[in-house]
Amino acid sequence: MGNTMTDQTQATGSTGPVPSQKDDSSSAIIRVESMNKWYGDFHVLKDLNLSVRQGERIVICGPSGSGKSTFIRCINRLEEHQQGKIIVDNIELTDDIRHIDTVRREVGMVFQHFNLFPHLTVLENCCLSPIWVRKTPRKEAEEAAMEYLERVKIPDQANKFPGQLSGGQQQRVAIARALCMKPKIMLFDEPTSALDPEMIKEVLDVMIELAGSGMTMLCVTHEMGFAKTVADRVIFMDGGEIVEEAPPHEFFTNPQEPRTQKFLEQILDH
Amino acid sequence: MKKQTVDSRPAGPKPWYDPRIRSLFFQFVAIALVFWGGWTLVDNTLSNMESRGISTGFGFLNETAGFGIIMSLVPYDATMTYGRTFFVGLMNTLLVSAMGIVAATIIGFIIGVARLSSNWLVAKLALVYIEVIRNIPLLLQIFFWYFAVLGSLPSPRQSVEVGGSFFLNNRGLYLPEPITQDGFGLVWGALIVAIVAVVGLRTWAKRRQLATGQIFPTFKVGFAILVILPVLAYLTAGAPLEWDLPALKGFNFGGGITIIPELAALWIALSLYTASFIAEIVRSGILSVSKGQTEAAKALGLPNGLTLRLVVIPQAMRVIIPPLTSQYLNLAKNSSLATAIGYPDLVAVFMGTTLNQTGQAVEVVAITMAVYLTISLTISLFMNIYNRAVAIKER
Amino acid sequence: MAEPMLKPPKVAISPLDWMRQNLFSSWYNSLLTIVVGYMVVTSVGPLFTWLFFEATFLGDEPSDCVGTGACWLFISQRLNFFIYGFYPDEFQWRVDVMFLLLAVCFVPQFIERFPGRKWFGLFGLTGLPVVGYFLIPGGNFGLEIVESSKWGGLMLTLILAYIGIIASLPIGILLALGRRSEMPIIRGICVVFIEVWRAVPLITVLFMASVMLPLFLPDGMNFEKLMRALIGITLWQSAYMAEVIRGGLQAIPRGQYEAADALGLGYWKKTGLIILPQALKMVIPGIVNTFISLFKDTTLVLIIGLFDILGTVQSTVTDPAWQNVAIEGYVFVAFCFWVFCFGISRYSQNLERKLDTGHKT
């Protein structure tokens, strides 16, 4: 797929419409400029523009199938975009493997289904990437990992295997694992939606604590309480487009777009 | 819920309604049937053997066999005993099984990985290989290699020859045999030193990585040591190796190592056939590692090579190894098809010729089956140990 | 928002792009493609030339084979032998009827929406063997007797595989139930039986059936060679069948057993009405797969002197009247087996996929 697409990306990227945020975006840690993505003929992401400042916390919500996951996965290039630009920490995501690897080192990701490595212990899960990618000495890596495990409140599980933990514990390990790489940005893709209600809180608590520490966060979630507490901006996506973008109090009290209003009605009913 | 049925019964169940007594009764009947069946068989067999004048017991193992065997890994001639023929056959079975397992594993892994290749041509070719080979009976493939391919090779006088030292003809493949001279001990010594050095290097590299985080290219350097040290030793000792070249003597070749066509055909067919199953096992093992796992590894910044080595392969191997062992077992059992082309394996030599000459079917069949049973139980034992070790880790 | 762009940047992929992506995506892929492609081209060409272009298809004498290609006359001239063995020409219609019935019963299984195909299949498993039992050997209804020593070729191969599977199914079910029984002695007997048979190669079983069975039986009672082979194959196969069925039994959720118990069903009713129907349905692909391997394994009977399809071919390729026809013979047999096995394995893969989705919903 790759080669042919890059030419296109660059060609349209430079001639495409210049987004308005461009002016203040020199300080932005993530810049997405008129980005488009297709699955075959299906247009999943339509002309997305977004710029995220260092330390900003953004919540993305929207109905199922609206392209939230796809969008967030484009930011560490688990998915390729075909038009427009994505610039993360001043590195543009292109086909260049070195750039992708550098970006991925700076961007941590937490998945809906945890994706812990079942053949490694919790501690090994956390140390794997620091040891092999950051080339940290084992002892240092383990010490750092223990610190993060303490931060997510499960240092006593360090030598267990993921299969032996509850869902909430696994997700907290996954957060600790991502943090062990000392990322500048954290991406969350519905981190609580595979969890039982009583476990959601323990994960959200960790995320709130993380937000308080000044981490740049992009978070796909339907936890509106979380959005109200920590988000600087809420982004509403529908049909592959960013429909509305507003600070949480405005977003929840005074949504502008009819589609947002409908979505909020539905979600708050439940 | 269960109580309902109990309630509808009369108060004290009659003995034949009591499940425990029933169960005892059935088991008793089963044992009685087995013993009765076994006794009838033994009785029939004994009277049949008596009326046919077949002797019983394992004494025949010490009698002279009186027939030749075309290939043997241990010294053998016709004056030796049936016990010796058993041993020769067993060794030949183990030889072809071991050769087959090595080759089938290599080919199978290559084809299995090729099946997942991003190269369309390679992937499709691997698919064709798998679908063709595994849907054709093994015996037919053995016949094909033995009669059609190897059988149509030229006679010894018109051998296909490579460099005056390799000869291929319808009597087999002839290779030069290395004969070590004085001083070759140095090379062996160097090899041992090299192995020790590599093991040491590995430990050191690992320790250094744990301590400082630096990664040492153990594989490349280790490989270089393994090659260079023995070669240096070989040269310093003045190349103490001579080759016994095969040469045409009369109508046939003498000297060197001979791979008889029976062995070659069996080996090729067994390896190719089993490889097609192994390839499928490897493919599904790799595919069994979910996409989420590779994605998580990528998201952590692991490059592709490390993702494969640290995340995919360790998980795939747990899925691959159990069915792989059962393929090895199948290969060992299938090696008994040797009989059909006259490769002197256990079944051909022992269940074939020895049985025919002595007529002691019961003993011979029992011994042969016991051998296969032992092989298979040993392998399952290791398999269970392995599975348990893996299972504890999981949950 | 900006103007909607509805078309992906590249709509249709040109063949050239396709090749670049799938064949020449990197330097080593290109190298691989070239090397492998060269090998394929250089081997497929001569292969096709030998198989078709230079081959002889017409004629009726060995001497008609003059080309450098394959001599298919060998096959067409001896086809009767390869299919029926020594079965007398005038009675071959009986075999043909069986072939036809077999096709009628099982071809519909490949057609998704064939009306009542389940009943055809069921007849194939129950009625067909009965018809065959009267038709092939003869001796009843005024049919002339044809001794089993005259049977051979493809027909014998099918008989061996078919009877082997059908007879081993009930034994396998009993063994599987026994292995899961709560009675330790019954379980022990079944485990030993299953594991012993599975550990030994089929050849030893066939040898045993042909040399030891006569010793086991009381004086004056004996079976023909074919019958002995069938007994050996059935016992051996039933052990494999038992393991396949046990897999199905294990996959049935505990709740089903408990629900049956709660209904007050006894062991046999519970097993027969609730557990087995579900388990058997689940293991149909497994049974089909064991059938495929048994089908291939039937070729081993030639070692104890029966003339299955490979046996008939093997015994004719050395016929001095025909020169160097071994490869043609083997290709023919390989083709027959391949068509059967590949077709059936595709069928079982389809079934597996369907059962998979069936369980998820």
Ligand SMILES: Nc1ncnc2c1ncn2[C@@H]1O[C@H](COP(=O)(O)OP(=O)(O)OP(=O)(O)O)[C@@H](O)[C@H]1O
């Ligand atoms: N690999 C793919 N191939 C084709 N279409 C895809 C693929 N992955 C996702 N899609 C489609 O893209 C659209 C967006 O998917 P995405 O997973 O981003 O939605 P989402 O907003 O995350 O939904 P959810 O809330 O259910 O997770 C969906 O319509 C989906 O069907």
Ligand SMILES: [Mg+2]
């Ligand atoms: Mg999603």
